[in-house]
Amino acid sequence: MKIKKITIAIIISTMILACNQNKSTMKETTQELTTIFPKGEKGSSDLFTGNAYPTALVDADSIYNTLVGNVYFEPGARSHWHSHPAGQILIITDGIGYHQIEGKPIEIIKKGDVVKCPPNVKHWHGASADVGLQQLYIIPNTEKGIVQWKEAVTEEQYVINNSNHKCPKRFKRTNRCPCLLV
Amino acid sequence: MKIKKITIAIIISTMILACNQNKSTMKETTQELTTIFPKGEKGSSDLFTGNAYPTALVDADSIYNTLVGNVYFEPGARSHWHSHPAGQILIITDGIGYHQIEGKPIEIIKKGDVVKCPPNVKHWHGASADVGLQQLYIIPNTEKGIVQWKEAVTEEQYVINNSNHKCPKRFKRTNRCPCLLV
Numbered sequence: 001m002k003i004k005k006i007t008i009a010i011i012i013s014t015m016i017l018a019c020n021q022n023k024s025t026m027k028e029t030t031q032e033l034t035t036i037f038p039k040g041e042k043g044s045s046d047l048f049t050g051n052a053y054p055t056a057l058v059d060a061d062s063i064y065n066t067l068v069g070n071v072y073f074e075p076g077a078r079s080h081w082h083s084h085p086a087g088q089i090l091i092i093t094d095g096i097g098y099h100q101i102e103g104k105p106i107e108i109i110k111k112g113d114v115v116k117c118p119p120n121v122k123h124w125h126g127a128s129a130d131v132g133l134q135q136l137y138i139i140p141n142t143e144k145g146i147v148q149w150k151e152a153v154t155e156e157q158y159v160i161n162n163s164n165h166k167c168p169k170r171f172k173r174t175n176r177c178p179c180l181l182v
Numbered sequence: 183m184k185i186k187k188i189t190i191a192i193i194i195s196t197m198i199l200a201c202n203q204n205k206s207t208m209k210e211t212t213q214e215l216t217t218i219f220p221k222g223e224k225g226s227s228d229l230f231t232g233n234a235y236p237t238a239l240v241d242a243d244s245i246y247n248t249l250v251g252n253v254y255f256e257p258g259a260r261s262h263w264h265s266h267p268a269g270q271i272l273i274i275t276d277g278i279g280y281h282q283i284e285g286k287p288i289e290i291i292k293k294g295d296v297v298k299c300p301p302n303v304k305h306w307h308g309a310s311a312d313v314g315l316q317q318l319y320i321i322p323n324t325e326k327g328i329v330q331w332k333e334a335v336t337e338e339q340y341v342i343n344n345s346n347h348k349c350p351k352r353f354k355r356t357n358r359c360p361c362l363l364v
Binding site for chain 2 (some may be wrong): 008036037038056058063064065066068086087089091093094111112116119121137138140141
């Protein structure tokens with residue numbers, strides 16, 4: 001009888017473990033970023049810091065005058081500073097990242113957000129330190145030019161997730177500080 | 183002893199059922215379309231057949247000259263025929279649907295696809311009969327105008343999923359016929 005009881009206990013424990021393993025796999029899957037487009041090749045270190053994967057979706061031509069592409073930024077990855085003669089629209093399809101216009105505070109960008117950066121304004125964008133970013137970019141009016149690349153974003157400029165970071169008041173009000181998001 | 187055996191059998195059966203329920207929930211979740219943007223209000227029946235939910239993301243202005251939005255089409259829903267004075271770019275973020283330029287065969291569009299429709303060309307787009315569609319639209323050069331709406335797409339025009347449908351040769355070659363996809 002004792003052996004039978006032990007056998008039953010082992011069977012039940014195994015099944016509980018199996019069930020929990022299912023739940024754990026499910027959680028890991030939902031934490032991954034959604035991938036819509038091919039990942040593409042790793043972007044050049046002349047243009048990006050860290051692992052960023054740009055993929056062209058629409059090449060510029062004289063009919064639509066519009067360039068469209070996707071960039072997957074791994075956590076910590078970001079573009080160098082750059083500007084667009086006709087501006088740029090970013091559409092965030094998953095993850096959490098940062099966008100900064102020179103001289104302004106870093107903005108948090110996340111799934112569903114749309115960001116406009118005006119013509120000839122220096123900016124950079126990329127993933128947060130802990131969560132990656134999937135972003136579409138749209139460059140309109142390409143007859144005016146596409147992009148002018150500048151210097152890399154230093155670690156000091158990319159400080160928002162620094163362990164010494166204290167949430168600025170504007171984030172506390174909106175609960176959008178990365179300390180709370182990631 | 184017999185009662186004990188029955189009790190054990192019941193416990194084990196219940197746990198197997200519980201495990202399978204987990205798996206089944208997981209499957210249902212992954213079959214749902216990914217939602218990136220707010221669903222928005224149901225589109226007017228003057229512009230759409232069935233349940234379509236358009237959401238504006240970027241309004242046209244004189245700097246970017248670009249309109250961007252998302253439409254979620256439930257299965258069977260589609261736009262009316264329409265044209266754009268400066269053309270349109272569609273980016274499919276999830277699901278399966280159709281796009282047709284007047285006088286040409288229906289194209290199957292699905293997650294990751296990019297479609298260009300030239301200026302002043304009559305077209306329609308929407309979901310397949312059995313699977314919904316999430317699509318971004320980009321209208322460039324809005325100074326030339328945005329959209330000219332025309333008549334509804336009839337059931338006869340929306341025939342690709344008709345039970346009498348036979349895969350055309352071009353789909354057989356590429357395995358992209360909706361008979362195989364949906």
